[in-house]
Amino acid sequence: MQQYNPHEIEPRWQAEWERSHLNRVSEADDKPQYYALEMFPYPSGDIHLGHVRNYSIGDVISRYKRMQGFNVLHPIGWDAFGMPAENAAIKQESTPGAWTYANIDRQRASLKRLGFSYDWDRSVVTSDVEYYHWGQWIFLKLWEAGLVERRNSPVNWCPSCATVLANEQVVGEGGCWRCHTAVERKVLEQWFFKITDYAQELLDDLDSLDGWPERVRQMQANWIGRSTGAEIDFTLCDAAGEPTDEKIRVFTTRADTLFGCSFFLLAPEHPLVEDFVAGTAYEAEVRRVVKLAASATAVERSKGEREKNGAFTGRFVVNPINGEKVPIWISDYVMMDYGTGAVMAVPSGDQRDYEFARKYDLPIPPVVVAEGDPMLLLLRGNARRVMDDVPWECAYDGPGVMVQSGAFTGLPGGKDSEGAQAVIDQLALEGVGQATVNFRLRDWLISRQRYWGNPIPAIYCDVCGIVPVPQEDLPVVLPKDVDVTAGETLADRPEFYEVDCPVCGKPAHRETDTMDTFTCSSWYYLRYTDPHNKELPFARTVVDGWMPVDQYIGGIEHAILHLLYSRFFTKALRDQGLLGFDEPFTNLLTQGMVKLEGEVMSKSKGNVIAPEDMIERFGADALRVYILFMAPPDKDLDWSQESLEGIYRFLNRVWRSVFDLLGAEVVDEEGTRLSLYDTNLDEAAALERGKQLNRELHRVIGKVTADFDRFNFNTAISALMELVNATGAYLKVPLDRRDEALAREVARALVLLVAPMAPHMAEELWHVALDETGSVHLAPWPSFDPSKAIADTVELAVQLNGKVRARVVVATDASEFEVREAALAAAAALIGGRPIEKVVVVPRKLVSIVY
């Protein structure tokens, strides 16, 4: 018997698999298709343990499904555009491309050393022109469909990255998702994808994603943020206080509180503010508040006391429900980009309005009062306003009864209440309001003022306006010689941007912004299905065959960004007839992080464990099995070198057990014989040990299969350890008393069961120990007989009044009556003749007796 030596075995089999194209997948294969996908890496440096975990999970699933007879698509690629490449290039006086492709080469080598079963022929790199060409093509398709817009909008600006950001890319307390610099608000003309057109469908279809973790669905639902309510038009008064024809529209979820509106608010950056105050006595104070709001960063706004600042504009609006004139204020807690940028303030029913009213001494008339509140006795049935202030410490926003609300008084009030509906109906009748739905989701800002990205295929012509680059002119190739170390962008390259207008032929100017990298990762999983297509991003017949992805695996950090954008792309492309399904990812597994002593590993903390070092010491198989064993895949995992050593020992045990089962002389490194036979063992005892081992074999095959189906890799490995432990007892049986067929069956099953997790070792044992032909990874998954996993007799616990007091051994197939009688007999002494109240028999588990 040779020794287990991963460093010799692993590279040898990797080379052989590559030579024989073991993992190449073809649509021509008539087995059922299965698409297993892991989130592709960003080439920011070497592979880390998070990648190892992500890809080990995906690889086990892929290999397991192949052994079960599926034709498995399991691709990998690189998400290669983005800012880190530019920053690294500046630091190293290199180019983003050079840095990116060098990292990809290193990462590819690492992934190969880990033995992942990717079809390398299908690899895509998003910064390759063969890929981003089709990203531009899709952009033009979406433009045609009316889903692309260039418009002025308040946007998030990262001063450090010198670019705008999407809403989703502002993280934590108002920081840039890349560099965490506080973002600024600016009004700029930018490119948008109209993801809000799909807000309702993106929300509705979350219900159909029952293969996704509940919390991811919840996070997306919150992000989309649907609220039902009403749009209500207030009539604007002129400077003299007389009503005009002009209306200002508000959005509210609480139409039932409309009678309680005692003032009206505009966002500081609202376009009407300037007109209202210019040249008036209110101008100075209003300007002061506007300036205060603009200077506060998002970070500052979300911290501290959140003191609300405001100023009266000198103008009034008329409340459409009661004709009452209320003053227009501005305040920094009203946001321009939610709702309409204008708010009807109801201080008795909204805590923010309440605080504002207290600060500026504005009326707080109660309009919805809770059942049981003593005020209700006083106000119940009062249609007219008799009370202008509340004795409360804070606003009341729960359900209650409407008071001081004209004809609506007495109706139930609250969110989505009968009262709210009645008010909306009345407003609709008069044409001054209607029920509506508002979303928190904003359109996706996709333009970036950066070099290392996919160029936006658009041209500005003085005559024709903004025109798309004609499809036959694609790709717009990203020039390689832009010097980012000198701060250059595409806007510094006349040879790039000086073009002729494709419509009129006059000199024009090419767009120099590039697309957000998230546009690249929103459709890469589609390209994998048809990666070499030179006519289209993918052919519909091929993409519909593989998609949707059966199992997607990646980090929870993409719960909103990438997963929401990909869902949007899928729906938008579906509506263009490019594909025939509604959702990209049927099942989603969000794996936990790999930590060290409870902390996230990072270069800056200097607590990084390098996978390459671990492969060097224990081999790729041990690292893979270890990372699957340490925790369930969705939970965080704390690194433990001792446990990795334990797994290495386990693999050695598997190795020796297989050889030993096959009758080989098992020796350690020094040649010491390890297998010591129990020569006293008689024929009957040997037979009994064989029966036990056979039972354990069938139990473990069943357990591992069930655990793989549920992705409980940690308990699957436990079960394999139990099988190896059970093998230990059988290996004491001298060779001449062993059941050779059984021993071989166990050895074979062990190799097959371990193959998805430790592919190299399994392949070596398959050939060298078992003398099988063909790859173990193409062999069928072992079958099992559940009836063979059951012993002839079983020991039951006997509970007396809820506590285990006795045990009884019965035949496994004993009837309930026999079990009951046996249990009563075993417990007779303890019961002592007292009357039995109840007996519960749980087959093969226990008997519960109550007396």
Place this chain on the structure above:
RNA sequence: GUCGGCGUGGCGGAACGGCAGACGCGCUAGCUUGAGGGGCUAGUGUCCGAACGGACGUGAGGGUUCAAAUCCCUCCGCCGACACCA
């Protein structure tokens, strides 16, 4: 503040409502070895007990049930997402 997740030995973690702590790490003892490493065997929740055995035990408290780590209620603690969303 809102939403979501999680609290089990020294550690990582197991337990379709049915004998809590599988499996592994660590530790203890013995065998093997010149030593180390490795391997093998046994033990390892807490308390009482020489032992047979017994009592207690899944963040705290209550409830449902013959039976609760698991289901329900209240509370405490930790983690995460969103957060002045009208």
